[in-house]
Amino acid sequence: MSSALLADLRARGLVFQVAGEDELPAWLDGGSRTLYCGFDPTADSLHIGSLVPLLMLRRFQDAGHRPLALVGGATGLIGDPSFKAQERQLNTPDVVAGWVEKLKAQVSRFIDFEAGERSAEVVNNLDWTAGMDVLSFLRDVGKHFSVNAMIQKESVKQRLEREGAGLSYTEFTYMILQSYDFSELNRRHNCSLQIGGSDQWGNITGGIDLTRRVNGEKVFGLTMPLITKADGTKFGKTESGTIWLDARRTSPYAFYQFWLGTADADVYRFLKYFTFLPVVEIDALEQADAERSGRPEAQAVLAREVTRLVHGDEGLSAAQRITEALFSGELGALSAEDFAQLRQDGLPASTLSLSALPDTLTQLLTEAGMAASGKQVKDALGRNAVLVNNAAVGWDANAEPARVFCAESALFGRYFLVRLGKKKYHLFELG
RNA sequence: GGAGGGGUUCCCGAGUGGCCAAAGGGAUCAGACUGUAAAUCUGACGCGAAAGCUUCGGUGGUUCGAAUCCACCCCCCUCCA
Known part of the structure; x- marks a missing residue:
């Protein structure tokens, strides 16, 4: 069953690196295993960069394994330096705590919590780090890490070598915290596989080493490739x-x-x-x-x-x-109800008052968020790229918004659908 | 603590007294071509409809005039101790 899972993952191009490659297939086939993936709260929502790992947890669960989604209440307070060009700014504990709650809910939508033995669980690493004192941390955890090895990791190398950047002790310690997570999850939940993006390889192998040293357990790691686009620009x-x-x-x-x-x-x-x-x-x-x-x-x-x-x-x-x-x-073809529905459905929209129109169309459209500046609207108007209810509006109309937005030309007496460029739409409703 | 090198418009990166709203590249936006794709070409790209206004880490100063010179301060990096 599970070596079939690995075969499928490989066919999908989802496997980048594997730690314990020789034994992993047999281990997965040997029963329902527990695995985890971490998500750090760096905002109040995840973005599509986290989608691949989230779906990966689900793929494992569908194959009979038990996923743990770790929300990094602790690691989120520190900041992961892996492949980051610069030191990041710390967020306050209460802000991070708020984000943790948001992420917990979000992550939960992708995995099944009612699946018997393989039911998913959300865990927070703050639970086992918040109470730990510095001396215990240094003696019980830090002692297992060789700084010589840590500075060899690719993930921090550029920060150490690059002119104009640097790495604080705080961020440098991130790897140790994440490694500790793995060993704790192994101890508490018998979790023996950590998955993550390819940038997490250094952190994952750190956790594998630590788990072997402190728990005497052989555990596995698997990373997914960085999602790239053919044109070289950043995905997402x-x-x-x-x-x-x-x-x-x-x-x-x-x-x-x-x-x-x-x-x-x-x-x-x-x-x-x-x-x-x-x-x-x-x-x-x-x-x-x-x-x-x-x-x-x-x-x-x-x-x-x-x-x-x-x-x-x-x-x-x-x-x-x-x-x-x-x-x-x-x-x-759209009815008045359709317009109301579009607004309901999330089409960008705003309310317009004919008696309080701004002086220019550039102002109106910029304020509506259709363009970043009046210059862009000006450019679009000059190229006939602004359509109001499907009729092109030219630059000459800029100073006369009332001519364009008048009660007579409103659809159903109240709607103006404005298009700027090929894809940007905004619905104005008279109010 | 000492020595040196830096902080320029979204990013990278030129610019060392006026010709600088600031080269060049990237990103972004719009147009043409298409398939709501890619590639290519064109235009825009601090803010403003315009007049004009506000920028080059911060604060003061020199000067007719400062991103460029001076003073102090803040931040970053490297090496030494």
């Missing part, structure tokens, strides 16, 4: 910033759109990473797309699957509803 960022898992930060519609915009060169790989679709199905889809000319179907499948995983069926249908309405080019 877009014009409007990070793609978050929290619907309040990134609406299901924006989330769906993000995946829909995946490049052809990346989409089949992403399907393997981010969905539970069988590899053979994905390969078949790739084949079909290649044989057909024109637009591939893969992006739509990817967007649908991932949006459903993160936002559920409701989030998905809201996202699809908006997408359909906006990109079908048939605004006329």
Whole structure:
């Protein structure tokens, strides 16, 4: 059963490095095992960078194992230096504690807590570090670590070698804390496998070594590859910033759109990473797309699957509803109820008062958040890239917002759907 | 504690008295071409509709004029102790 899991993970390209490679398949096949992955609270929500590990926990659970999601209430107070170019600023304990609670809830949506023996659990490393005193830490944990070995780790090397950067003792200690987590989870929960992103390799092997020394236990590690894009730009960022898992930060519609915009060169790989679709199905889809000319179907499948995983069926249908309405080019087909629904569904929207319009369109659209500055709106207006209810508006109208936004041209007497560029929409409702 | 090197517009990085709102690259935004893809080409890119206003770690100073010179302060890095 479980060596089948490993084979599938490999086929998906999800296995980057394995510690204990020779024995891992047999160990997994030998029964229901406990594994963990850590998520540090660096914000009040995880972003899609955490999606691969989260789904990985689920993949293991579906294969009969027991996942622990560790939320780093302690490590989040320290900051992981791994492959970070600079020292990070510390957040206050109460802020981190608040984020821990948010992440707990978020993480919980991806794993099953009602699965009998393989039921998932959320743990917090603050539980076993908060009460520890410095001397115990130094004598019982720190003594097992060789600084000579620690400074050899790739993850901190650039910080140690690079001119203009540095590494505080605090962040340097991060590795020890995370290693201690592994040994504690091994002791408390018989957890014997840690998974994480490839940047976590140094921390994971540190934990493996410590667990062997203090518990005398052989434990395993597995890392997933860094998600890259074919064009070399960073995955997970877009014009409007990070793609978050929290619907309040990134609406299901924006989330769906993000995946829909995946490049052809990346989409089949992403399907393997981010969905539970069988590899053979994905390969078949790739084949079909290649044989057909024109637009591939893969992006739509990817967007649908991932949006459903993160936002559920409701989030998905809201996202699809908006997408359909906006990109079908048939605004006329929308009813007044549809507009109300779009706003409900998370289409960026705001209320407009005809009697209190700003002096210029640039002001109006900038304030609505459609562009970062008036210059961008100006540029768009000058290129006929602003459409109000599907009618192009030119730069000459900039000083006369009242001409564009008048009661007569409002759809259903109250709606203005403004499009800036190809993809940015904003709904104004008279109020 | 000592010596040296740094802090420039989102990032990297030029700029050492006026020609600097500040080269170049990246990112980003818009246009063309397309398939809400990529690549390519074009334009924008401190704020402002404009007049104009505000920037080069901070505070003062020199000067007709300072990112550039001076003083003090803050922060970072390297080496020595």
